[in-house]
Amino acid sequence: MAPFKLDNILIIYPKSENTLVQFGLNDETFTVPEFEIPTKIYKSIDDENKYYSSKEYRTLEVFPIRNGSIVNLPAFLQFLKVVYGSVLSKARDDIKAAMASETYIGNAPDLTNIPVMIVSQNSWSNLEQETITQFCFEHLKMNNFLFVQSSLATTYALISQPHSIIIDIGANHTDVIPIIDYMALNHVSSKMKFGGNHINETLKRLLPDFDDETIEILKKSNIFEVVNDDMKKLHNIGILGGSKENDEDEGSLNVVDIVTSGRDTREVLAEREKMKHEKHKNVANTDLEFNTFWDKDGKEITVGKQRFQGCDDLIIKISEMVGFVMENVQDQTKVRSAWDNIIITGATSSIEGFKEGLLAQLIKDHLVIEPEEEKNKREQDVLDSLPAYKRNRSKFMDSSFVPTMEYTQVPSVIKLAKYPEYFPNWKKHGYSEIPFLGAQIVAKQVFTHSRDILYITREKYEESGPSCIWDIEF
Amino acid sequence: MSYEKNSIVINIGSYSTIVGFSNTELPSCVLPSSYMRKKSNNDEYIFDKYEMLQVASPRHHELNSEDYDVFTLVDNNGLPYNWEGIMKQWEYIFQEKLKCLTEEYPLVIVIPMISKTTQLRIIMEKYMELAFDKFNFPIIQFIIEPLATTLSMGKKNALIIDIGFNGCKITPVYDGIIIKNGITKNKFGGSFLDYVVNNFIEKKLDDDDVEMGNDSDESIKTWWNSNTWIQDFKxxxxxxxxxxxxxxxxxxQEQETMYLKQQEQMKQLGGTGIVTGAVPAFNSNIINMTNNPLTQDKNYLYKPSARTIKLNQKEILNLTEYLFKPQLISAKFNKDEGLSEIISKSIKKTAATLSSNNNSTKDSESGINENETATTNSNSNMIRTVGASVIIPPKINRSNKSDNIDNNNNKSKFLDDPNLNHSMNENGSNTTTRTPELIYSSLLTNVIITGSTSLILGMEQRIIQELSIRFPQYKLITFANQYMMDRSLQNWLSGVTMSNLPTWELGRWYSRGEWTVAQSSLT
Known part of the structure; x- marks a missing residue:
């Protein structure tokens, strides 16, 4: 079969709260998802099998996905139908409008052959995935279809090594999934019962006078950050990239950024000047004892250092879990390189300092290096053994004359994976929805490939039924 | 005729329980073959390994380890005994993990080799009760681990060395049949190593005056240690x-004394002033060459109290040496129980069994199984199989009645197996010449090494070395899956392969109908 046109590819990424949808991929670059719609549907109270896309008389609101898992499969299928139907009708209207205008040239796009990719979660059971496949082929009459698991999509977005650790933080759950040899090891991955909402609980303990709404506003405000002593220590020794502010940005000019951003160069330069100016005027949030934010009524509220501590407990819990999970992967060389490639996704990860804070905790909990106490003692011993005249001089030398301790255990390095720089739209948008970028990359590769080996075609479906999805291990 | 079937495959191993569908390459979940239960509320269970770890963790959590007890599903021989626990675990698996309707899937259970037929029958019946009465599975098949491993690798002869959590088990397979007389085992496996490592590190820390771990409940503490830092150490x-x-x-040592001698000689020579100048360089060479690799230090970071422990290579190698020479750790262990001893014993016993059968009963058509039972004098004492799947053994009355009478007495339908004669004839048909040499060489060229504990660095080389000393005149070929994950899942993966055979007739399936008929006829 001939490869598909990029314009026709449909990607759906259903999450607990919202579903990201995009119809048609851009030729040159990957853009952020076109639509974000709430993952909910309305079910008729009187008729079990009747669903509506919007609130009607005597309907119940149903959320088919909770904590990443499908909790109501029939409702989810109806939701998919609504999404697919709306995309198709919108596309048809667009075409009509375009054809009507006089400037339209070229052929009408074909709406009968739309390849669909659904980004799945590791907690979706085999049966659920088979049922969705069946629904797509038999009910929605799709002809070409593919699931890609969000954790795998994430690694494709980062064009990373075969081994990595995915930490996906949702509202009420956190998934820790090891990827080894490009395979998501779902059977050793963990689903924790804590997520972004755990931050609210912590904050409520720290700030008992605040109500739930104010806490949510504080969490989403720009003065809410993760700052702790471990991070400061790592900043000092350069693991977290020098001192906190992006010094390099100030001096040097990233020409590539300006060119790819597609904006007027003068405008960008003017903005830089302005930012520099403001920076000198304002003291950084982290240097302030107190800072303020506005609640929903526009009232100014002052908050102390608690605004840096809201994530601490969650971070500690996640870090411990990552350790548990990675101990269950046997191959030490692969585990070693997975620790080199930690990917943190989910909305919570976009909190200022969160990733760095989690990295600092992971390093503190799991990095195999000589304990500080022992190292100091060893240095002292070396110093003591030196003759007196050398001792004074040694004080001014750095401690590198003491050989470093070598361990065979892993991990000896813990690093975050490097995020792609070459998708300007995504760079601006942030990377908390990075599985979607991965899905775009995979969809482009798979559906424009000259052979139809990596997705389910109608023929394959007719031949072996819904379980054919397991023959295509992506 | 070919069927499209997708079964649920379960393997309750001695360390972990592996469950998944037969149409996927990886299992859906791997759980410990143990669980936690709340002391105050007997209905609160934890099966997820990570939740158990959170409970056991000395870090402050909402969950407290003192409120829980740890239970196992299998006994020290790796056989299931805690049926209540298994039922609860399965409930959890089908509802939370697989999320499927059990009445829609065939069930395949991968079980270890059980030599005692009465025991095998009891376990199979227990499983059927669970699968048919509790979970409404339509049909069920039992697959024997070593046989599945052999056949799924396309072999009919093999010597399976399974180094697991509860010990090592050597199972010879010849012409697609397990030679029961040749099975040997010991109790020195992963769990034993946990104990050895724990004692060793404890002693090391004692020397440094460091307190060990936390003070929580003993069973939970042991479980926690073996699943965290001991696992890391291993x-x-x-x-x-x-x-x-x-x-x-x-x-x-010999090398060292030899070099020391040489050095002395050189000194004497140097003293006479013949080779001055060249001596210092030569001396430093000697020091390098006598540098014994066994005395080289390695560092281990003991995370619970953030201490570096220095171990030399000899100490590390010594820990696993106990697998081969258990007598070194305590006089109460017999040296015959060492791994290499039980391997060679297995080979010799297999050869003896098969070749004696050969000589005594040339006229027998049905081969080893029958011959073997001839020696044990009871037809019911053999494990009958179709491919890798087991046929339920007949129930034995206390009086030594023959099978047929027994059968009639119990009216158990499971005994009348139409496949039986057919399969045995097929299996035993090409058994005309079996010299011990032939048996030795077909086993030694098909040595399969499996089990999670076999993943320790150097294990395969050592087994080769030990075998080549004991059987120097034979060619040796070993098979050990180089993908570590696959080797730790091997029993399950073999079960998947065997349940995906092209026709149903290649395995023995039991249906719920058969089960209910047999049950009702008993009562």
Whole structure:
């Protein structure tokens, strides 16, 4: 079969709260998802099998996905139908409008052959995935279809090594999934019962006078950050990239950024000047004892250092879990390189300092290096053994004359994976929805490939039924 | 005729329970073969390994380890005994993990080799009760681990060395049949190593005056240790010496004395002033060459109290040496129980069994099984199989009645197996010439090494070395899956392969109908 046109590819990424949808991929670059719609549907109270896309008389609101898992499969299928139907009708209207205008040239796009990719979660059971496949082929009459698991999509977005650790933080759950040899090891991955909402609980303990709404506003405000002593220590020794502010940005000019951003160069330069100016005027949030934010009524509220501590407990819990999970992967060389490639996704990860804070905790909990106490003692011993005249001089030398301790255990390095720089739209948008970028990359590769080996075609479906999805291990 | 079937495959191993569908390459979930239960509320269970770890963690959590007890599903021989626990675990698996309707899937249970037929029958019946009465599975098949491993690798002869959590088990398979007389085992496996490592590190820390771990409940503490830092130690530090450690030590000692002697001679020569100048360089060379690799230090970071522990190579190799020479750790262990001893015993016993059968009953058509039972004098004492799947053994009355009478007495339908004669004839048909040499060589060229504990660095080389000393005139070929994950899942993966055979007739399936008929006829 001939490869598909990029314009026709449909990607759906259903999450607990919202579903990201995009119809048609851009030729040159990957853009952020076109639509974000709430993952909910309305079910008729009187008729079990009747669903509506919007609130009607005597309907119940149903959320088919909770904590990443499908909790109501029939409702989810109806939701998919609504999404697919709306995309198709919108596309048809667009075409009509375009054809009507006089400037339209070229052929009408074909709406009968739309390849669909659904980004799945590791907690979706085999049966659920088979049922969705069946629904797509038999009910929605799709002809070409593919699931890609969000954790795998994430690694494709980062064009990373075969081994990595995915930490996906949702509202009420956190998934820790090891990827080894490009395979998501779902059977050793963990689903924790804590997520972004755990931050609210912590904050409520720290700030008992605040109500739930104010806490949510504080969490989403720009003065809410993760700052702790471990991070400061790592900043000092350069693991977290020098001192906190992006010094390099100030001096040097990233020409590539300006060119790819597609904006007027003068405008960008003017903005830089302005930012520099403001920076000198304002003291950084982290240097302030107190800072303020506005609640929903526009009232100014002052908050102390608690605004840096809201994530601490969650971070500690996640870090411990990552350790548990990675101990269950046997191959030490692969585990070693997975620790080199930690990917943190989910909305919570976009909190200022969160990733760095989690990295600092992971390093503190799991990095195999000589304990500080022992190292100091060893240095002292070396110093003591030196003759007196050398001792004074040694004080001014750095401690590198003491050989470093070598361990065979892993991990000896813990690093975050490097995020792609070459998708300007995504760079601006942030990377908390990075599985979607991965899905775009995979969809482009798979559906424009000259052979139809990596997705389910109608023929394959007719031949072996819904379980054919397991023959295509992506 | 070919069927499209997708079964649920379960393997309750001695360490972990692996469950998944037969149409996928990886299992859906891997749980410990143990669980936690709340002391105050007997209905609150934890099966997820990570939740259990959170409970056991000395870190402050909402969950407190003192409120829980740890239970196992299998006994020290790796056989299931805690049926209540297994039922609860399965409930959890089908509802939370697989999320499927059990009445829609065939069930395949991968079980270890059970030599005692009465025991095998009891376990199979227990499983059927659970699968048919509780979970409404339509049909069920039992697959024997070593046979599945052999057949799924396309072999009919093999010597399976399974080094698991509860010990090592050597199972010879010849012409697609397990030679029961040749099975040997010991109790020195992963769990034993946990104990050895724990004692060793405890002693090391004692020397440094450091307190060990937390004070929580003993069973939970042991469980926690073996699933955290001991596991880390096993993965990253443990190594098996490629030859007998004692011999290696003697070799290095001899080298050392030899070089020391040479050095002395050189000194004397130097003293006479003949080779001045060249001596210092030569001396430093000697020091390098006598540097015994066994005395080289390695560092281990003991995370619970953030201490570096220094171990030398000899100490590390010594820990796994106990697998081969258990007598070294305590006099109460017999040296015959060492891994290499039980391997060679298995080979010799297999050869003896098969060749004696050969001589005594040339006229027998049905081969080893029948012959073997001839020696044990009871037809019911053999494991009958179709491919890798087991046929339920007949129930034995206390009086030594023959099978047929027994059968009639119990009216158990499971005994009348139409497949039986057919399969045995097929299996035993090409058994005309079986010299011990032939048996030795077909086993030794098909040595399969499996089990999670076999993943320790150097294990395969050592087994080769030990076998080549004991059977120097034979060619040796070993098979050990180089993908570590696949090797730890091997029993399950073999079960998947065997349940995906092209026709149903290649395995023995039991239906719920058969089960209910047999049950009702009993009552």
């Amino acid at each position: 993965h990253s530090m443990l190594q098996v010496c490629d030859k007998d450690l004692g011999e290696l030590e003697r070799y290095y």
